[in-house]
Amino acid sequence: MSVFVTKNTKLLVQGITGRDGSFHAKQMMEYGTQVVAGVTPGKGGQTFENTVPIFNTVAEAVKATGANTSVIYVPPPFAADAMMEAADAGVQLIVCITEGVPVLDMTRVRPYVMEKGARLVGPNCPGLISPADKAKVGIIPGRICTPGPVGVVSRSGTLTYEVVYQLTRAGIGQTTCVGIGGDPINGTNFIDALEAFEKDPATKAVAMMGEIGGTDEQEAADYIKHHMKKPVVGFIAGQTAPPGRRMGHAGAIISGSAGTAAEKIDAFKAAGMGVAQRPKDFVQLIQERLK
Amino acid sequence: MNIHEYQAKEILRRFGVPIPPGEVATTPAEAEAIATKLGGPVMVKAQVHAGGRGKAGGVKFCKDAATAREKATAILGMQIKGLTVEKVLVTTAADIGTEAYVGIIVDRRTKKAVFMVSAAGGIDIEEVAATTPEKIHYHPVDPRYGLQPFEAQQMGFFLYQDPKQARAAAKIMQQLYAAFLATGCSLAEINPLVVTPTGDVIAVDAKMVIDDNELDRLPAVAALRDESSEEPSEVAARKANLTFIKLDGNVGCVVNGAGLAMATMDLVKYYGGEPANFLDIGGSSNPEKVVNALKIITADPSVKAILFNIFGGITRTDDVANGIVTATKANPLKVPIVIRLTGTNEEIAVKILTENGFSASSDMDEAVQKAVALAKGGKAA
Numbered sequence: 001m002s003v004f005v006t007k008n009t010k011l012l013v014q015g016i017t018g019r020d021g022s023f024h025a026k027q028m029m030e031y032g033t034q035v036v037a038g039v040t041p042g043k044g045g046q047t048f049e050n051t052v053p054i055f056n057t058v059a060e061a062v063k064a065t066g067a068n069t070s071v072i073y074v075p076p077p078f079a080a081d082a083m084m085e086a087a088d089a090g091v092q093l094i095v096c097i098t099e100g101v102p103v104l105d106m107t108r109v110r111p112y113v114m115e116k117g118a119r120l121v122g123p124n125c126p127g128l129i130s131p132a133d134k135a136k137v138g139i140i141p142g143r144i145c146t147p148g149p150v151g152v153v154s155r156s157g158t159l160t161y162e163v164v165y166q167l168t169r170a171g172i173g174q175t176t177c178v179g180i181g182g183d184p185i186n187g188t189n190f191i192d193a194l195e196a197f198e199k200d201p202a203t204k205a206v207a208m209m210g211e212i213g214g215t216d217e218q219e220a221a222d223y224i225k226h227h228m229k230k231p232v233v234g235f236i237a238g239q240t241a242p243p244g245r246r247m248g249h250a251g252a253i254i255s256g257s258a259g260t261a262a263e264k265i266d267a268f269k270a271a272g273m274g275v276a277q278r279p280k281d282f283v284q285l286i287q288e289r290l291k
Numbered sequence: 292m293n294i295h296e297y298q299a300k301e302i303l304r305r306f307g308v309p310i311p312p313g314e315v316a317t318t319p320a321e322a323e324a325i326a327t328k329l330g331g332p333v334m335v336k337a338q339v340h341a342g343g344r345g346k347a348g349g350v351k352f353c354k355d356a357a358t359a360r361e362k363a364t365a366i367l368g369m370q371i372k373g374l375t376v377e378k379v380l381v382t383t384a385a386d387i388g389t390e391a392y393v394g395i396i397v398d399r400r401t402k403k404a405v406f407m408v409s410a411a412g413g414i415d416i417e418e419v420a421a422t423t424p425e426k427i428h429y430h431p432v433d434p435r436y437g438l439q440p441f442e443a444q445q446m447g448f449f450l451y452q453d454p455k456q457a458r459a460a461a462k463i464m465q466q467l468y469a470a471f472l473a474t475g476c477s478l479a480e481i482n483p484l485v486v487t488p489t490g491d492v493i494a495v496d497a498k499m500v501i502d503d504n505e506l507d508r509l510p511a512v513a514a515l516r517d518e519s520s521e522e523p524s525e526v527a528a529r530k531a532n533l534t535f536i537k538l539d540g541n542v543g544c545v546v547n548g549a550g551l552a553m554a555t556m557d558l559v560k561y562y563g564g565e566p567a568n569f570l571d572i573g574g575s576s577n578p579e580k581v582v583n584a585l586k587i588i589t590a591d592p593s594v595k596a597i598l599f600n601i602f603g604g605i606t607r608t609d610d611v612a613n614g615i616v617t618a619t620k621a622n623p624l625k626v627p628i629v630i631r632l633t634g635t636n637e638e639i640a641v642k643i644l645t646e647n648g649f650s651a652s653s654d655m656d657e658a659v660q661k662a663v664a665l666a667k668g669g670k671a672a
Contacts, residue, residue: 020605024605027635076504076507077507077508097605099573100504101504102475102502102504102505102508103397103477103502103504104397104404104434104472104475104502104505106402107397107402107403107404107434108434108435110402111433111434111435112435126604126605139604139605140604141603141604141634141635144633144634154550155550156548156549156550156551156554157548157550157551157604157605158546158547158548158550158551158602158604158606159548159550159551159553159554160550161551161602161604161634162551162554162602162655165602165633182549182550184397184399184477185397185399185402209550211549211550211553212553214399214400215399215400216399235554237550237551237553237554237557238553238556238557239553239557239560240553240556240557240559240560240566241553241556241569277561278554278557278558278561278656279554279558279655280655280656
């Protein structure tokens with residue numbers, strides 16, 4: 001089993017003819033993902049790699065192919081519109097890889113997508129991968145993953161790869177890796193992913209990677225303490241990062257705290273979680289918890 | 292991106308916010324001329340991207356134009372939190388009755404733009420928030436409908452009992468919200484919002500922070516950037532599309548992705564070293580970025596070893612390898628380099644590097660330990 005991305009994922013790629021979109025569409029197909037459609041306005045009627053039909057709009061693509069998941073590689077100024085277009089077309093899972101989406105756009109996109117009943121992952125995220133299902137949506141390199149019992153959720157892209165790579169090298173596989181992205185306003189958060197892993201019978205333990213800033217990790221720790229039976233091991237990047245430059249008074253007024261690494265690690269400990277000091281430490285801490 | 296007070300005020304004026312007149316000066320003579328033109332007492336205010344300007348002596352009351360010249364002479368060239376004051380705002384000194392605070396920030400918790408207003412405004416607003424949070428009223432704005440007049444009015448009455456003042460404040464909040472959206476802000480604040488002894492409600496100080504992701508589509512806002520008030524190395528990095536923060540150590544780090552970059556710095560420290568910088572080459576890669584990254588890192592004389600930690604996803608490791616080869620051919624390195632790369636197109640990258648006399652590791656801990664040892668002048672472990 002796996003979460004969010006499974007054998008039943010029928011994927012459409014928004015921005016399939018771009019530099020990043022075409023490269024990663026090919027990688028996803030090679031991994032085994034069912035890529036059923038591409039969307040590039042103006043290129044409808046063509047095919048990608050001689051097999052995947054390209055459409056002008058997401059609505060047409062969904063109607064013709066039954067796509068239930070979309071991955072977005074379009075440039076930042078068009079990303080908000082692409083996410084809303086996918087939600088409007090009835091796509092259930094929308095994964096936005098694009099980095100640099102204006103945050104004010106996201107204040108509109110998030111409620112829109114939720115009203116349409118879709119799940120959004122990202123933006124500015126590496127996407128998801130479920131190794132046992134040979135299903136990958138996004139840019140996580142397939143070769144570093146292997147099937148197994150660990151759910152992975154992370155705010156960072158490449159740090160996720162690092163931890164997954166170390167787990168795989170130690171023979172510890174993953175159910176699903178979920179990169180939720182690091183933007184201030186995004187779709188799926190830590191708690192959504194943790195909830196899904198708690199319900200997934202194949203997931204036996206969870207590895208969670210956070211960063212300094214904000215309070216998402218503290219809220220996740222609170223959720224773990226009260227609602228999770230499965231063991232969770234956490235890591236916070238930025239323990240040695242210098243304090244960021246101040247954002248006027250409003251930042252200090254609203255957060256009430258700085259979101260430091262120490263504060264987050266304390267929250268992890270208070271929730272009874274394992275705390276990895278280095279990415280490498282996940283291996284031993286997860287192994288102990290799988291016994 | 293930060294903009295100066297005088298720039299934020301010009302924007303807010305265009306949206307109708309009542310603000311005392313003023314102009315920016317770069318010399319004492321200009322400051323005096325502006326003060327003469329304005330007539331009456333003025334404030335001379337340092338324009339730098341730092342808080343606590345008043346406490347640092349960068350904001351002065353001047354009873355006349357001659358005093359304005361004298362104060363401008365003192366303030367121009369002054370250092371505030373490491374930044375040199377190049378400009379002063381000369382503005383009519385307002386008579387202050389009461390001081391309130393009005394701010395809007397994009398809040399990651401509620402996922403909305405949130406208004407924060409308090410009748411206890413002024414320089415101690417953070418203290419007010421920490422000790423007497425009930426004195427601050429929070430109001431998230433539904434982005435689908437925007438700020439409604441009744442919502443602004445509720446906040447106006449939270450600040451002032453006098454209906455005329457409450458309505459004037461409500462109007463200013465609508466104007467501030469419109470400016471916030473149109474300018475692509477992540478933060479906009481008026482502090483203090485002043486009621487004058489004659490009962491007028493005016494904005495006496497203003498601050499705006501622009502979301503960097505907005506700058507491509509708002510060229511007029513992007514043009515407000517004042518590079519003279521930023522770190523030169525950070526300006527160079529931004530122009531090369533890199534995120535760079537200078538630190539005090541000697542291990543120069545080049546990493547892709549902010550999370551991995553921070554984890555790499557943490558690991559350098561874990562193994563007894565000190566990172567010289569935070570440098571994120573970002574997602575979508577090209578060799579040019581790596582060339583620029585190496586230029587910035589090698590320009591720092593305190594760097595004793597360079598550590599590349601690249602985990603390819605959307606970044607293709609062969610792009611990075613090509614960048615390293617190109618950069619070092621043009622400018623041979625004077626310090627040792629340790630390269631760790633794995634992920635997308637790893638085989639091609641390793642081939643490029645070995646053909647050009649470099650070695651590459653695929654283990655992060657191993658590479659970090661090696662770089663730390665080399666930076667200390669030792670041999671690679």
